Amino acid sequence: MSSIKNSTKKKATLKDVAHTANVSVATVSRVLNDSPNVTKKTKDHVNNVIQELSFSPSPMARALNTGRTRTVGALVPTLDHAIFSKFLGALEKQLSSHKHSLVISTTNGSPQTEFEQATALLNMGAEALIVSGKTRSQEFDALVKRFNVPVIITSYYDPKADYPSIGYDNAAISKLALDHFIEKKYTAVTVIHGPTSDNDRTRDRLRGIKSDNRFNDVTYMEAELSVDGGCQATNEIISSNQKPNVIFCLSDVLALGVIFELQRNNINIPNDIAVMGFDNLEWAEHTVPPLTSIELSVKDMGKHAADEVCHFLNSGKPINNIKLSGHLLKRKTT
Numbered sequence: 001m002s003s004i005k006n007s008t009k010k011k012a013t014l015k016d017v018a019h020t021a022n023v024s025v026a027t028v029s030r031v032l033n034d035s036p037n038v039t040k041k042t043k044d045h046v047n048n049v050i051q052e053l054s055f056s057p058s059p060m061a062r063a064l065n066t067g068r069t070r071t072v073g074a075l076v077p078t079l080d081h082a083i084f085s086k087f088l089g090a091l092e093k094q095l096s097s098h099k100h101s102l103v104i105s106t107t108n109g110s111p112q113t114e115f116e117q118a119t120a121l122l123n124m125g126a127e128a129l130i131v132s133g134k135t136r137s138q139e140f141d142a143l144v145k146r147f148n149v150p151v152i153i154t155s156y157y158d159p160k161a162d163y164p165s166i167g168y169d170n171a172a173i174s175k176l177a178l179d180h181f182i183e184k185k186y187t188a189v190t191v192i193h194g195p196t197s198d199n200d201r202t203r204d205r206l207r208g209i210k211s212d213n214r215f216n217d218v219t220y221m222e223a224e225l226s227v228d229g230g231c232q233a234t235n236e237i238i239s240s241n242q243k244p245n246v247i248f249c250l251s252d253v254l255a256l257g258v259i260f261e262l263q264r265n266n267i268n269i270p271n272d273i274a275v276m277g278f279d280n281l282e283w284a285e286h287t288v289p290p291l292t293s294i295e296l297s298v299k300d301m302g303k304h305a306a307d308e309v310c311h312f313l314n315s316g317k318p319i320n321n322i323k324l325s326g327h328l329l330k331r332k333t334t
Helices: 014-021 025-032 040-052 059-066 082-097 111-123 138-147 170-184 200-210 227-239 252-264 298-315
Strands: 071-076 101-106 128-132 151-154 165-167 188-193 217-222 246-249 274-279 292-296 326-329
Touching (some): 014 025, 014 040, 025 040, 071 082, 071 111, 082 298, 101 111, 111 138, 128 298, 151 298, 165 298, 170 200, 170 246, 170 274, 170 292, 170 326, 200 217, 227 252, 246 252
Parallel strands (some): 071 101, 071 128, 188 217, 188 246, 246 274, 274 292
Antiparallel strands (some): 292 326
């Protein structure tokens, strides 16, 4: 009978690295945290010793030694839509370049769930929170005040908001669609949008449209924010004998459902009814016909959010409000 003996080799510690490199434990910690107060020569020397000893610092030990977890929490409504995946991908990549980690929680658009998830993130050591939209519950505000952590609003630009914002003037961006409709001489518009109860971005987009007095014939329909929601809304339009020139969807996901349902009913796009989306998701240019949509710079939003929060956490630099642009991509559905 043979037996396998487990390796009992002792794992290298921070003190082992310091002793071998002939530097202090504090210097090793500064190297691990990429401190600017250490010379390149010392950094290279300590990093060589770290590799030689196969030293891997424990996240818990690092947090105890430095008081830092280098973790940022992001709260988004859902992971079901590509717009959030794009944003989170850019956010995580840029945070990583600053040697910070990202932890993600979904809120399902519920302020209560957002508060509960934020509590969990802060209890596990998140040093900052990045959230969607500017509307927060009083419980959330009290929570971040108690933990004394920075919060960044995304997808919404308002320099007067309670927290720094990196995002869009949603009301102004929605008017890009109206300019296009004037150019195309569309006069009857149906707007399909997702739920507004807990979505200030959608409310502002609708406010922008409603504040424009160039159109008298505008109909509004709320639908579930899904392809099926777009299909059902389109069925209602057809069965009620509405005859819009154009259906403007405040999400490409809704617009895809609209395209499917119009085609199922042999309604030509754009000759009978034009269709326009919002977000310019990756597949929008591949629909048949390709979908006209408003593109938002969500990757830039993720990058800016990461830069601003890390600059604050690492050096105390104030977080800037950043206004991002949107632009219209004209394709064959209009």
